[in-house]
Amino acid sequence: MFNMILFGPPGSGKGTQSEKLVEKYGLIHLSTGNLLREEITGNTPLGQEAQRFMDKGQLVPDEVVIGMIDSCLENHPGATGFLFDGFPRTVAQAEALDKLLALKKTSINLLAALKVTEEELIKRLLNRGQTSGRRDDINAAVIHERFIVYTNETAPVAEHYKAQDKYRTIMGEGTIDEIFNKICEAIDDTMQNL
Numbered sequence: 001m002f003n004m005i006l007f008g009p010p011g012s013g014k015g016t017q018s019e020k021l022v023e024k025y026g027l028i029h030l031s032t033g034n035l036l037r038e039e040i041t042g043n044t045p046l047g048q049e050a051q052r053f054m055d056k057g058q059l060v061p062d063e064v065v066i067g068m069i070d071s072c073l074e075n076h077p078g079a080t081g082f083l084f085d086g087f088p089r090t091v092a093q094a095e096a097l098d099k100l101l102a103l104k105k106t107s108i109n110l111l112a113a114l115k116v117t118e119e120e121l122i123k124r125l126l127n128r129g130q131t132s133g134r135r136d137d138i139n140a141a142v143i144h145e146r147f148i149v150y151t152n153e154t155a156p157v158a159e160h161y162k163a164q165d166k167y168r169t170i171m172g173e174g175t176i177d178e179i180f181n182k183i184c185e186a187i188d189d190t191m192q193n194l
């Protein structure tokens with residue numbers, strides 16, 4: 001199996017690149033952001049709870065997100081690999097993911113971290129807010145809160161995988177195809193050394 005995390009701040013292009021990567025490598029795409037938005041659209045109790053956090057730019061509680069990922073892994077017993085997009089976002093989520101994968105006798109092979117300046121991120125998110133109607137992208141104060149949460153709670157996840165020698169940085173500015181090619185190089189390199 002080949003399992004990777006696409007990592008980076010809000011608006012760094014995780015969702016955009018994930019769609020291309022899963023097509024090329026045949027990985028199962030697990031985006032916690034998408035899963036949570038599906039729950040919100042379905043107006044489920046989980047979605048109602050998640051919406052309260054997402055509207056404020058805060059993270060949804062770990063136990064909710066970890067439970068969601070656990071059932072997704074169970075739902076794909078024959079998968080040849082997973083691409084985790086927007087997960088893990090806390091060290092507790094990373095530790096839980098490592099345990100869930102160990103139960104399946106597998107592990108994370110690569111964390112590819114997209115690097116984008118804050119100025120470019122704000123531009124992308126406000127732009128998306130105008131077209132997608134995503135409530136967390138419309139308000140500059142909510143976007144600012146998401147950056148604070150990223151620095152305090154999510155950035156330490158990179159250290160967790162650096163310590164395991166799984167961490168690679170990718171310059172996340174340029175055209176979508178240029179960035180895609182750089183991520184593919186990191187993946188191919190990692191796969192060759194498995």
Ligand code: B4P
Pocket residue numbers: 008009010011012013014015016017032033034036053054057058059060061065085086087088089093124125127128136146172173174175176179
């Ligand atoms: P996510 O859905 O994960 O979204 P994101 O971080 O905002 O964006 P992403 O990096 O995927 O950007 P995208 O490709 O779309 O999270 C939303 C919220 O859900 C979180 O704030 C949190 O509340 C909650 N949540 C999710 N996972 C969680 C977890 N594990 N634990 C707790 N809470 C969780 O790109 C953004 C824009 O840039 C797009 O408009 C795109 O078209 C554009 N773009 C992309 N690449 C570009 C490029 N190269 N050049 C120019 N524009 C580009």
